[in-house]
Amino acid sequence: MRNYDLVVIGAGPAGMAAATTAASQGLKVALVDEQRQAGGQIYRNIGTPVLSDERILGPDYYYGRELALKFSKANVDYLANATVWEVSDRHLCLSIDGESRRIGFTRVLIATGAQERPVPFPGWTTPGVMTCGAAQIMLKTSGLAPSDPLVIAGSGPLLLLVACQLSRAGIEIAALLDTTPKQNYHAALKHLSGALRGWRYLLKGTRLIAELRRKGVKPLNGVSQLNAVADEDGKLSKVRFRHNGTEQTVACGSLLVHQGVVPNVQLTRSLGAKHSWDELQQCWRPTLDEFGETSIPNIYVAGDNAGIGGALVAELQGQLVATRIAMQAGQLSANAFAQMSSALQTQIEQQLAIRPFLDQLYTPAPEFLRPSDETVVCRCEEVTAGEIRSLAKTGCAGPNQAKAFSRAGMGPCQGRLCGLTVSQLMAEASDRPVPDVGYYNVRSPIKPVTLAEVAGVHQATESLQADS
Numbered sequence: 459m460r461n462y463d464l465v466v467i468g469a470g471p472a473g474m475a476a477a478t479t480a481a482s483q484g485l486k487v488a489l490v491d492e493q494r495q496a497g498g499q500i501y502r503n504i505g506t507p508v509l510s511d512e513r514i515l516g517p518d519y520y521y522g523r524e525l526a527l528k529f530s531k532a533n534v535d536y537l538a539n540a541t542v543w544e545v546s547d548r549h550l551c552l553s554i555d556g557e558s559r560r561i562g563f564t565r566v567l568i569a570t571g572a573q574e575r576p577v578p579f580p581g582w583t584t585p586g587v588m589t590c591g592a593a594q595i596m597l598k599t600s601g602l603a604p605s606d607p608l609v610i611a612g613s614g615p616l617l618l619l620v621a622c623q624l625s626r627a628g629i630e631i632a633a634l635l636d637t638t639p640k641q642n643y644h645a646a647l648k649h650l651s652g653a654l655r656g657w658r659y660l661l662k663g664t665r666l667i668a669e670l671r672r673k674g675v676k677p678l679n680g681v682s683q684l685n686a687v688a689d690e691d692g693k694l695s696k697v698r699f700r701h702n703g704t705e706q707t708v709a710c711g712s713l714l715v716h717q718g719v720v721p722n723v724q725l726t727r728s729l730g731a732k733h734s735w736d737e738l739q740q741c742w743r744p745t746l747d748e749f750g751e752t753s754i755p756n757i758y759v760a761g762d763n764a765g766i767g768g769a770l771v772a773e774l775q776g777q778l779v780a781t782r783i784a785m786q787a788g789q790l791s792a793n794a795f796a797q798m799s800s801a802l803q804t805q806i807e808q809q810l811a812i813r814p815f816l817d818q819l820y821t822p823a824p825e826f827l828r829p830s831d832e833t834v835v836c837r838c839e840e841v842t843a844g845e846i847r848s849l850a851k852t853g854c855a856g857p858n859q860a861k862a863f864s865r866a867g868m869g870p871c872q873g874r875l876c877g878l879t880v881s882q883l884m885a886e887a888s889d890r891p892v893p894d895v896g897y898y899n900v901r902s903p904i905k906p907v908t909l910a911e912v913a914g915v916h917q918a919t920e921s922l923q924a925d926s
Contacts, residue, residue, distance in 0.1 A: 461562035462488045462535070464783055465550060467542055467725065468569035470498020471522065471769045472761030474529040475776035476567050481532040483784035488535040488561060490542055490552055496526050498571055499591065500769045505530075508601040514626045515598065516619075518769070525773065543903035543911075545725055547754065551915050553907055558914040565756045565783050568726060569776060572719035572762035575741070575822065576875050577612065578829045581686025582715065583837055586694025590620040590716035597623060604712035607632035609697045611684055612716035614820045615659075618666040620714065625673050633708045634670065635681040635699055637717075639823045649815035656812025682823065686713055717822040721763040724874065727900035729754055735893040738817040739766060740827060741878060742897055749782040749799070750775060758783070766817075771809045778802045827879070828886050835883070836876040838869020846880055850887035856896045857881055870906050873898040 466477045469491035477489040489496075497504040501522030512520055537554065544551040549562045574591045581587065588604065590612065596602045606629050610621050613636060621634055646653075653660060670677070682700045687707075689695035696709045720741035723733060732745040732753040743765045750758045760779045761772035778799055785795035829835065831844030841864045849860045857873075857880045860866055866880055867873035873880075877898050885892045903912070 459549065459560055459562045460488075461564075462486050463564050463787055464488075464567060464780070465490065465561060465563040465565075466567045466569055467491075467545075467550070468498065468571060468761070468763075469493065469496035469529075469536075469538075470500060470569060470571045470761060470772060471525060472571070472772035472776035473498065473567070473569035474525050475773040476569060476760060476780040477534045477776075478529050478532040479777045479780035480784060481534050483780070483787075483789045485784060485787060485789060487533075488537060488563075489529075490537045490540045490550075492539070492541055494538050496529055496536070496538075497522060499595075500571075501526060502595060502598040508599065509597070509627075511626075514623055516623065519598075522769070541905050541907070542725070543905045543907050545729055545902075547729075547756070551902075553911045556908070556911060558911045560915055564787070565758065567750075567758045567760060567776075567779055567783075568763060569759070569761045569772070570722045570725055570763045571772070572766060573722045573874060575717045575720045575826075576835075576877075576879050577715045577717045577826055578833050578835045578843070578876075578879055579684045579686075579715075579826060580830065580833055581688065581694075583834055584686045584688045584694045585692065586711065587686050587713045587715065590616055590714045591719075593620060593624065593714050597627065603627055603629045604714065606630040606712065607710050608712050608714065609633045609635065609708055609710040610714045610716075611635035611637060611681065611697065611699070612714075613638040613822060614716055614718040615663060615816065616719070617716050618663060618670070620716070621675065622666050622669050625670065625675065631670075631675045632710050633697070634675050634677040635684070635697070635701075636677045636679045637681050637684065637823050637826070638679070638820060640680050642819050642821055645821075646815050646819040649818055652811040652813070653815035655808070656815075659812050659816075682825065684715075684825075717826050718820055719762065719766055720878065721765060722874075723763060724872070724900055724904050726752060726757075726759060726763070727897070728902055728904050729757060731757060733897070735891075736765065738814060738821070740821060740882075741766075748803070750779040751782075767806075767810055767813060771806055774802050774806045774809065778806070827882050829879070835879045836864075836866040836869065838871055838875070839865040839867075841866040841876070843879070843883055846883045847887040850884040854884070856884060857898050858896070860884065861898065867898050872900065872904065 463485040466473045466489040481487045495505045504522045540552045540554045542552045574589045685698040687696045726744045733742045758779045760775035784790040829843045885895045
């Protein structure tokens with residue numbers, strides 16, 4: 459079995475920065491990623507952009523070009539198109555083109571980033587409804603966009619960015635529906651001092667709003683009761699919602715929805731690492747020390763899967779973890795590490811100053827966190843919110859028992875799209891805090907694999923031993 463000082467999982471800003479930094483300190487490093495090119499979600503396809511007009515995606519996207527270039531020149535074994543489906547304390551199993559491999563490590567950094575928060579509302583499973591993140595993937599990888607007229611609905615900074623990017627690409631935006639609850643604005647004022655420290659982010663948001671208004675797109679604020687309505691063929695035809703106390707309808711060919719992003723904790727959950735409930739961000743996050751180490755020795759986390767901070771914070775965290783590991787491996791002196799880590803932590807703190815303000819402001823409306831009874835919450839097994847509430851009221855202890863009774867969380871996504879909602883529904887119905895209700899037990903394989911891939915691990919291990 460091929461062994462490394464450090465294996466990094468995920469080639470986003472945190473993963474690329476960590477791998478590059480660790481390799482520069484003389485560590486033997488491998489980076490594993492599901493995509494064909496490094497970049498993660500934020501810098502997807504940055505090595506070969508498909509759009510000739512750089513104004514469409516904007517400078518924040520092309521900032522990743524320099525980071526990806528540095529990574530490409532680093533002495534790192536890069537395993538692309540690789541699906542990691544099991545991680546232990548000393549090795550991980552992955553598949554490339556249907557063939558299994560096992561690689562060993564002294565330390566591992568999980569940099570799997572964020573995922574979009576589940577957005578269950580009436581009609582969200584209707585063909586023609588997709589997330590803003592999915593639209594960005596289409597734009598970055600293929601230069602394609604959803605059919606118009608287009609309605610964009612939800613809450614959070616990404617909503618404005620995607621609206622601007624699609625508008626620049628020539629897509630007609632029929633309506634921009636902001637579901638941020640009005641009371642959030644008052645609640646966020648207590649974090650205003652941090653917001654002022656992060657004034658550059660506020661300025662970006664203001665400029666995006668101004669750009670949309672110049673193009674005739676005026677956001678409707680305080681929207682509620684979102685409903686995607688299908689035609690006779692079952693395809694999306696219009697969006698129904700309430701604004702200023704009246705019901706309104708907008709015809710559309712596509713509906714993009716977004717309620718922020720949350721840490722992708724599937725891998726850390728499968729390892730049994732400790733997690734805590736983030737009340738402000740309304741999500742789970744791994745419990746880490748100041749240098750990103752989990753409750754399991756030699757298992758580290760950096761980037762948005764440690765807690766949402768954005769691409770720049772992820773890059774800095776990746777560097778911080780890599781310098782910590784280099785010091786532990788004897789490649790960096792304690793004094794040098796102290797100086798480097800102090801500078802990095804100061805920058806991280808500065809970048810995170812605005813997060814409490816943003817997290818409070820963009821806390822999703824209750825109708826998305828705890829949807830109505832008839833709304834499907836588990837798309838894989840078609841389990842409704844009402845079924846989950848009923849189980850909780852009859853004494854079901856938590857999500858894992860609910861899984862046994864309803865199959866919620868047993869589909870191909872393994873709870874990624876319903877886990878948060880199920881926990882919050884059960885907490886509401888049983889009048890308990892979400893941390894007391896808990897979350898699904900995540901087991902390997904954490905991604906769908908064939909029996910042949912599982913059975914082929916032993917043979918792959920023997921082959922790698924012979925090669926190394």
